[in-house]
Amino acid sequence: MKEKIIFATKNRGKIKEINMIMEDTNYEVISMEDAGIDIDIVEDGSTFLENAIIKAKEVMKIADCIVMADDSGLEVDYLDKAPGIYSARFGGEDTSYRIKNKMIIDKLEGVEEKDRTARFVCAIAAVFPDGEVLTTRGTVEGIIIHEERGSNGFGYDPIFYVPEYSCTTAEMDNESKNKISHRGKALRSMKAKMESHRNGCK
Helix, strand or coil: CCEEEEECCCCHHHHHHHHHHHCCCCEEEEECCCCCCCCCCCCCCCCHHHHHHHHHHHHHCCCCCEEEEEEEEEEEHHHCCEEHHHCCCCCCCCCCHHHHHHHHHHHCCCCCHHHCEEEEEEEEEEECCCCCEEEEEEEEEEEECCCCCCCCCCCCHHHEEEHHHCEECCCCCHHHHHHHCHHHHHHHHHHHHHHHHHHHCC
């Protein structure tokens, strides 16, 4: 029987993605909703990693198993790495990503390709009942294009172009995206750390 991990999210799509990466481990990842946990968490950290740790520790207060959490977003170099940790709230929490994307494109109007560099960042924290914390970070580099392209992604995917693949992350199939994505990289690193942690406890 697999050991359960609570992931501090209500996003079932994210849980499915995580379990795909963790399927060859002895862990099963469930959502806060699956665990019967319904709390509001104030993400007041100054970095992606701080926010991930905050979320995991808040859920750990009422959980009796391993808790994982992530925080992710888009960093645009020309905008001093904005929207960064405010990616989900950029332009207002209820603002559609179509509008958020246009806001970023507008802010980069007239900016040359070489200065439109950006990256997706994902930080993951795993908190154990004994208080130990494991952390990982994953990134994918790209550039911000001049208009939305693709419909397979979400969020900022339609304006994030990956030169290596000659397309935006919204134009990639799920398998290709998971292979290069910031969350995929951070999750695979976390899987390796957790397996090492497990072996070290035997």
